[in-house]
Amino acid sequence: MSRFLFLFGNLLGAINRRIGSLFLGVVGLIVAALLIFAGFFLVGETTGQENGPALAPGEMVVYLSPQLSSDGVQSLYLKIRDMPETKTINYRFAQELGLDQAGGVFIIQALNASAAASLQETIREMPGITSIDSVTEARGANVSLSSALRLGLLVGLIVSIAGSLILARYAFSLLLDRFSAEIRLLRLAGTPERVFQPPVVALGVLCGIIAAMLLVVVVYLAHFLALSHPQATIHAACGLLLPGRVLMVGLVGSLIGIILGGLIGVLGASLTSRDRFQIYS
Amino acid sequence: MSVIIQLSELSFVSEDGIKVLDDVHLRVNRGDLVFLVGPAAAGKSVLIGLLGTQIEPQQGQILVYGRNIARLSRKKAFDLRRQIGLLPQGFVPLQKTVMENVTFKMRCLGDFREQAEEKALAALDQVGLTSKLAHVATELDPFDRVRLGIALSICDEPLLLLLDDPFVGLSSEEQEQIYELLAQLNRRGFTILATTRDSIPRAGSSARIVKLVDGRVEEKS
Numbered sequence: 256m257s258r259f260l261f262l263f264g265n266l267l268g269a270i271n272r273r274i275g276s277l278f279l280g281v282v283g284l285i286v287a288a289l290l291i292f293a294g295f296f297l298v299g300e301t302t303g304q305e306n307g308p309a310l311a312p313g314e315m316v317v318y319l320s321p322q323l324s325s326d327g328v329q330s331l332y333l334k335i336r337d338m339p340e341t342k343t344i345n346y347r348f349a350q351e352l353g354l355d356q357a358g359g360v361f362i363i364q365a366l367n368a369s370a371a372a373s374l375q376e377t378i379r380e381m382p383g384i385t386s387i388d389s390v391t392e393a394r395g396a397n398v399s400l401s402s403a404l405r406l407g408l409l410v411g412l413i414v415s416i417a418g419s420l421i422l423a424r425y426a427f428s429l430l431l432d433r434f435s436a437e438i439r440l441l442r443l444a445g446t447p448e449r450v451f452q453p454p455v456v457a458l459g460v461l462c463g464i465i466a467a468m469l470l471v472v473v474v475y476l477a478h479f480l481a482l483s484h485p486q487a488t489i490h491a492a493c494g495l496l497l498p499g500r501v502l503m504v505g506l507v508g509s510l511i512g513i514i515l516g517g518l519i520g521v522l523g524a525s526l527t528s529r530d531r532f533q534i535y536s
Numbered sequence: 537m538s539v540i541i542q543l544s545e546l547s548f549v550s551e552d553g554i555k556v557l558d559d560v561h562l563r564v565n566r567g568d569l570v571f572l573v574g575p576a577a578a579g580k581s582v583l584i585g586l587l588g589t590q591i592e593p594q595q596g597q598i599l600v601y602g603r604n605i606a607r608l609s610r611k612k613a614f615d616l617r618r619q620i621g622l623l624p625q626g627f628v629p630l631q632k633t634v635m636e637n638v639t640f641k642m643r644c645l646g647d648f649r650e651q652a653e654e655k656a657l658a659a660l661d662q663v664g665l666t667s668k669l670a671h672v673a674t675e676l677d678p679f680d681r682v683r684l685g686i687a688l689s690i691c692d693e694p695l696l697l698l699l700d701d702p703f704v705g706l707s708s709e710e711q712e713q714i715y716e717l718l719a720q721l722n723r724r725g726f727t728i729l730a731t732t733r734d735s736i737p738r739a740g741s742s743a744r745i746v747k748l749v750d751g752r753v754e755e756k757s
Contacts, residue, residue, distance in 0.1 A: 261643050436630045437640070440688070442590070443624065444641050445617030447610070451644075534624050535585035 263454040269433040277426035278462060284419035285466035285515055286473075289508045291412045293474055296504050297494035298404070313342075313365045314497075315375060315389035318349070321358035323383045328359060331383055335363060338377065340370035358385075364498070416515070420522065423459065427523030431455075431532070438532045452527060456520035463516015467509035474505050538566045539602070540696055540727045541587060546596030548582055548751075556582045558751040560596070564729055566695070569722040572731040574748035580731035581625055583748070584700045587729070588622040589613045600696070618645070621689030621726075625700040629673035629684055634665055637673045637684060638691050645692060659691035660684075662724075663717060679710040683717070690721065697721065699730040703737070711737040719743075 270278070317335075319328060328346070336344050343364040349356050363378075365371035375387055431438065441451050474495075481495035494500045541564035548557040556579040564570050574580050585591035586598055589605055598605040603616060630637050635656055642652035660666050663683040668676070673684055682702050689697055699718070703711045715737040722728050736745060747754040 258644060258646055265640070436628055439628070440630060440637075440641060441644055443622050443688075444645055444692075445589075445614050445620070446644055447614045533590070534622075535581065535588075535590040 258450065259453055259457075262451060263457055265437060266430070266434060266454045266458060269430060269437075271433070274426055274430050274433070277422060277429065278458075281419050281423045281426060281519065282462050282466050282469070284415050284422060285463060285512055285519075286469045288412055288415040288419065288515065289466060289470040289512050290473065291408050291415060292511060293470065293504045293508055294408050295405075296500060297474070297477075298408075298492045313367055313371045313499075315363050315365070315371065315378075315387055316352070317361040317363060317378055317387050318356070318385045319359045319361065320383045320385050321356075323358070327383055331381060332361065334381070335361065335378060338374060340365050340374040340377075342366045419515070420519065423462070423519040424522055424526070427455065427458075427526055430458075431523070431526055431529075435532055438527060439534055442532070442534055448527065452524040455524040455527065456517065459518070459520020459523055460513060460516045462519060463513040466516065467512035470508045470512060471505045474501055474508070540564050540566050540568070540600065541729065542597070542599040544597040544599075546583075546586070546593075546598060548579070548586065548591075548594050550582075556751055557586075560748075560751070560753050562746065562753055564727060566727055567722070567725070568727055568729075569718065569743045570729045571736050571743050571745050572729060572748050573736065573745055574731070574733065576733055578733075578748045579751045580733070580748055581700050584622070584624075584698050584729075584731060588620055588698050589617045590622070618692065619694050619696065621692075621694040621697040623682075623685040623689045623697070623699045623702060625704065627681065627685040629676070629681060629688075631672065631674045633670050634660065634673050634676070634684055635669040638687055641688055642691060655691050655693075656687075659687040662690060662721070663687045678705045679707075679713070682706065682714055686714075686717065686721075690726065695725070695727055697726050697728045697730075699728065701731050701733060703732050703734060708737065 319331070323331070332344065332346060335341055341363060345362045347360050347362060349358055349360050352360065363374070365374045371389060375389060378384055379387060438451060477492070478495050478498070478501045481492065494504075541562065543560050543562040546557055546560040546562075547555070550556050560579075560583070572580055572583065582591060586593055586605070587600060589608075593606045600616060601619065603612070605613070605616070608616060630640060632640065635653070638656035638659055639649070639652040642655050643649065647655065657666070657669075660669065663686050665680065665683050665687060668680060671680075673681070676684060686697075686699070686702070689699070697718075702714055702718075706714065711734075718728055718730060731748075736743065745755075
């Protein structure tokens, strides 16, 4: 076991119930900040056409004739699914998407934007297809938020980040007090700060990683929930219906969470140079 | 005879403007056992802190192993510190067993577990603490705490030991035993500079004694 892991294990061993709950609070506040960040991209209505469903770039809604038999729908489904440009295809009843017409629809995701164009052309020629809805990249990507909601999210974001930093400073202060004999012994032994500060930074990063994982779990749960109730979601959080958007928010949010955790760790590590951790001050 | 410590014109003023050390000159040779005797606030701890590179020097020259402490880079200062065994006054051990206290230090210095345990056992054997390996260090009596502190100072085998008032809070009999231990370590090759505010234990009358009064050194032979 390396020196870093040995020290990290000892540092974790100094966490008691009180300090542990404070760090859980820190993780909770980071998750809150990340969810608010995600809210900027996932909450709100799409600026797409008024009566149509929210669509991602490369996604299209193919309206089927109400005259089609179930075997006809099945046959079309299989044909489109087997086309090389098709990435995913799902069948929905038009009413499920709040569309004012009878029959069913296919929601198709093409491999990419150029594949979408040729796929659209091919599908349009097929019998039993009444029309196709698709969006340009710009239209699909816009999610409108009211300015009041935007301001609320911004305030929430600042409060949760500031709260996590303040709480983390307090938690690290208590933790380092419990670890102070070890720090003084390390100083006596001639161990430089770069040996005992990285485990403290790593603890912050660990908080960030846990928060990032929680964000991804929450966002994807919400995504799958939204897909099963698209009508309820379209007007409240249409971004949750866009797989690409959800993936982007998950990735960027995770990165921000880890960076925020690292900053919290650096804040904690800076406390080790306090006078009370010196042998002679 | 090689010089381990050489202090010249060393002065130190505390944050509140009190002159703690005033033009101190001192030379400690390899193999010396030196006691720095002085009353409380005479500057003994500051001198140990300066030699142990725990306090930034202000004025004068401090040579340890021939290297001027004031001119050392941070990295070299850490390297030098690792060649000095330092026991501060009122040493507080970790809330772990005696054995774990010493292995913790060695693991943090980069040793593997087996290597650390081997060195810890050797050091604890030298100070006579092998019968208390599994005792919780914070529950030890002051005498055993000092012995544990000395074991921690010698476990990575430095040539120089700096001990800040190791006799404080001990009975005269325990002081004698600590002195005997220091004399034994000295005979094994450790150069030792120890401070004390009281008189030297009887058995220590053969050691070199340096008096520190009002920040100035007066040597007795």
